[in-house]
Amino acid sequence: MEIRLSREPTLYRARYLIPVIGRPLENGALISVEGRIIDVGPYTKVKKGHLGPEQDLGEVALLPALVNVHTHLELSALKWRLTPSGSFVSWVKNLLRVRSNIKAEEFVKAARQALKSMWHEGIGLLGDHGNTGLSISLLRESPLTAVFFREVIDFQGKSSLKDYLKDHLNDPKITFSLAPHAPYTVSPLLLQAIKAWTKKYNLPFSLHVAESPEEVEFLMTGKGPIRELLEGRGQWSASFVAPGLRPVKYLDRLGILDEDTICVHLSQATEKEISLLSRRRARPCICLRSNTFLGVGIPKVNLMLKLGLKPCLGTDSLASNDKLSILAEMATVHRFFPEISPEIIFKMATIWGAEALKQQGIGYIAPGARADLLIYQLPQRVPLKDLFSCIVTQPPEQLGRLYG
Ligand SMILES: [Zn+2]
Known part of the structure; x- marks a missing residue:
């Protein structure tokens, strides 16, 4: 079911409505005008004073569109072409080898297809x-809202920021930012320069952190498979002195961690590192299905929540995941952490993701928010108290959409 929102003030009614900020509503309704929500509440209350048309969507729940904080669309053509080998660095080497043998048009075709499937999976940002x-260009054509992070890889620190700002966008649909790939592929000075630039423009900053045991070994000792990989690719820097610190501590020493820093993966982060992240109010981005595929460990999501962090969800790319689905990520978080309430998992999939990407009016349903909504067909007569559990444990193949 796909419904284009009417441009005139229209009331939409549903058996359930999940505002995310505030309790779920039974017999809920909202009014939208030109793609924005102007009123939300119980149907009887919203109906009062509304003279325009209304549409009853029936036995469905209305939800805000989902947020996938971490993807690499340009790697979509690698789907099913890489098998996990048990070694993170072997996977990276395979990725680089396979990638170099794929034709340009195949990359574009696969990325376009991946974007299309994200739309059907209910992703809005x-x-x-x-x-x-x-x-x-694909993001620009797509109905999804996007933050595009130009990824920086330069361990020798020979490049300068202006090299990456060539395709700096001034686009109402796409927010442009910079993202260093990881602490082991970008020089410390360049990491700091990128952070200073994103801070100056009040943009989100994102990087892979504490993903694999090899990354930890490299930062602690300067040795191991990552050192060999850098040397093999002519990227080793003789001036680099291993900090002798675990990844999160290293980034903190560089002044990188704050509430605008998205730390992707954290599958190897220790209790101490998570505690440090919580003091800096950084944003963990959890990509459990990718972590499971690569066998790099499972992040301590329950501890993050206990310490007041607001983790969000990402899929990473189709080189380490079979789908770019936040529905599937939610179900996986629930499987690994049944003690986390499904309501919190839903926040991870919506509002906390939008906050991490610094996008206003997305990931919740309230006056002023964007009317980018999902229609979840209830699989059976579900009582209100079981609604989140139903969404998280029984993800549908496809979601309906109500959009403007
Ligand atoms: Zn990634």
């Missing part, structure tokens, strides 16, 4: 990362 810029 994504944080896409790329070092080719291939996905920018």
